[in-house]
Amino acid sequence: MSLKTIKLNDREIVCQEDESILDALLRDNIDIPNNCRRGVCQSCMIRSLDNAPPAASQNGLTDVLQHQNYFLACLCYPEQDMTISLNTPKDFFTESTVIDKKLLNSDILLLTLKCSTPLDYYAGQFVNLKRYDGLQRSYSIANNHLLNPDSVTFHIRKLKDGLFSEWAYQELAVGDTIDISDPQGLCYYLPNQLDQNLMLIGTGSGLAPLLGIISEALHQGHRGDIHLFHGSREIEGLYLIEEMQQLTQQYQNFNYTPCLSSDTLANGFAKGRAHDVAMSTIPSLKDWRIYLCGHPDMVHQAKRQAFLKGAAIQNIYADAFHVGTASAK
Amino acid sequence: MTETTTLYEQIGGEAAVNAAVDIFYRKVLTDHRINRFFDGVNMAQQAAKQKAFLTMAFGGPHNYTGEDMRKGHAHLVKLGLDDSHFDAVIENLGATLVELNVPQALIAQVAAIGESTRNDVLGR
Numbered sequence: 001m002s003l004k005t006i007k008l009n010d011r012e013i014v015c016q017e018d019e020s021i022l023d024a025l026l027r028d029n030i031d032i033p034n035n036c037r038r039g040v041c042q043s044c045m046i047r048s049l050d051n052a053p054p055a056a057s058q059n060g061l062t063d064v065l066q067h068q069n070y071f072l073a074c075l076c077y078p079e080q081d082m083t084i085s086l087n088t089p090k091d092f093f094t095e096s097t098v099i100d101k102k103l104l105n106s107d108i109l110l111l112t113l114k115c116s117t118p119l120d121y122y123a124g125q126f127v128n129l130k131r132y133d134g135l136q137r138s139y140s141i142a143n144n145h146l147l148n149p150d151s152v153t154f155h156i157r158k159l160k161d162g163l164f165s166e167w168a169y170q171e172l173a174v175g176d177t178i179d180i181s182d183p184q185g186l187c188y189y190l191p192n193q194l195d196q197n198l199m200l201i202g203t204g205s206g207l208a209p210l211l212g213i214i215s216e217a218l219h220q221g222h223r224g225d226i227h228l229f230h231g232s233r234e235i236e237g238l239y240l241i242e243e244m245q246q247l248t249q250q251y252q253n254f255n256y257t258p259c260l261s262s263d264t265l266a267n268g269f270a271k272g273r274a275h276d277v278a279m280s281t282i283p284s285l286k287d288w289r290i291y292l293c294g295h296p297d298m299v300h301q302a303k304r305q306a307f308l309k310g311a312a313i314q315n316i317y318a319d320a321f322h323v324g325t326a327s328a329k
Numbered sequence: 330m331t332e333t334t335t336l337y338e339q340i341g342g343e344a345a346v347n348a349a350v351d352i353f354y355r356k357v358l359t360d361h362r363i364n365r366f367f368d369g370v371n372m373a374q375q376a377a378k379q380k381a382f383l384t385m386a387f388g389g390p391h392n393y394t395g396e397d398m399r400k401g402h403a404h405l406v407k408l409g410l411d412d413s414h415f416d417a418v419i420e421n422l423g424a425t426l427v428e429l430n431v432p433q434a435l436i437a438q439v440a441a442i443g444e445s446t447r448n449d450v451l452g453r
Contacts, residue, residue, distance in 0.1 A: 036392055040381045060380075303372050308358060312351055313376045 007083040015078055021046075022073035032086060037074045044073040049083045062314045064122075064186045093130060093179040094119065099151060101174060105239040108205055109156040109169055110142075115180060119152055121145060123212035124188030124291070126319065128181040129154070129164070137164040140209035140293065140319065141183065144216035152180070155208040187291060187317040189213040191220040197288045198226045201278050201302055204237060206294025209319055211240070213291055218251055226251075227282065231259040231274025231298075235266060257281065275302035279309060286310035289317070296320040336388030336438050340431060346383045349425050354379050356421040363417045366405050386422065386443045398449035406452045415450060419443050 002017040006024060015024040022044050025032050034044040039059055053071035061070060100112035123144035128136045139154040159165045187209060198217065200210040207230050217226060232238045244256040259274040260266065270277045275298055290306045292299045299320040306316050354376055358364050385391035402410060422443055426436045
């Protein structure tokens with residue numbers, strides 16, 4: 001018996017012997033993007049919800065994608081029955097309750113939520129928060145589930161005329177409920193290479209996911225160097241400065257450089273844009289893992305700079321904050 | 330090596346492509362003659378395309394068609410992509426293979442495959 005059953009939502013598709021999942025889905029008239037059918041274009045990437053896919057079907061995917069059981073349907077000749085999903089986690093919501101709200105600086109609110117069922121996430125991922133009327137925004141999770149299994153924290157930056165952030169500042173109160181999507185995104189920490197050096201660059205509230213990643217890395221006993229560069233125009237735009245400095249005292253391999261891109265000169269702060277400071281501080285990024293979060297221009301430039309400094313593309317993880325559209329990240 | 334060994338196998342197959350893709354892409358991005366054509370692209374997607382291109386140029390399995398090449402570069406031709414830029418890419422391809430110690434005879438074969446896409450890439 002070599003027929004395998006592929007479950008997709010409430011359908012069951014039979015995958016014949018020597019048939020790829022892609023061919024089985026297409027034969028069953030399931031609309032799935034595909035192009036090269038040789039594992040190169042990666043357009044038919046889908047996810048297994050139960051069994052780990054065959055290793056050959058994950059060839060060329062980054063380690064975080066492999067970790068989440070993503071695979072290429074065109075290369076997948078299933079070895080066992082599988083349940084698959086073509087949906088993304090943003091389609092699923094859980095109810096949560098606000099348990100704390102406080103300011104980190106004049107523009108950034110620390111929001112702490114407790115979920116009705118614990119959220120299964122990796123430090124560095126983001127969720128969509130959904131207001132009672134359906135208005136949604138993406139926010140990165142700023143803590144890690146190992147230290148805080150029951151709560152998730154977010155850094156909400158107050159935007160001029162920002163519908164969601166204004167509401168979170170003014171009206172959302174402790175005890176209120178808010179819907180939270182399943183965690184998304186691939187910019188997160190994996191404890192698979194404890195000796196790898198890490199460079200993290202964030203601007204503004206882009207510090208949030210980086211904090212989660214750093215916290216988890218330190219908690220997992222990461223041994224490689226960890227370099228955090230946090231940038232803003234002025235000192236007032238930075239936050240958690242003392243906490244980060246304290247962390248450098250506590251962990252020898254943790255380094256923190258706050259960066260100011262304005263003309264302000266201040267003791268203990270590097271002058272320049274965070275990614276420029278970072279790139280001129282570290283001579284080579286060969287074999288490093290890079291995390292970039294914040295302004296899209298910074299992310300775009302830093303990706304290229306990091307790559308040209310020797311980082312491999314699959315080791316560059318980024319989360320660009322796009323402001324203004326309902327559910328865009 | 331036997332006569333039946335393909336160019337792709339002689340160069341080292343997928344492992345060779347993987348080794349070449351970052352070196353090649355770095356060369357292209359730092360080449361002032363052509364790097365403006367790569368401004369604003371998604372780097373991960375671009376790297377996947379470079380991999381597909383190198384696989385083809387190395388004589389490996391691919392299903393690039395002339396039509397794909399035309400469509401994929403049409404917007405760049407409008408921005409002024411011409412023979413000089415194509416020459417620069419082929420030059421970077423050769424330099425990548427030299428860096429990976431691929432024998433000259435094989436480099437010539439790779440360059441010839443790359444060369445065969447010229448008219449499609451330039452939309453002629």
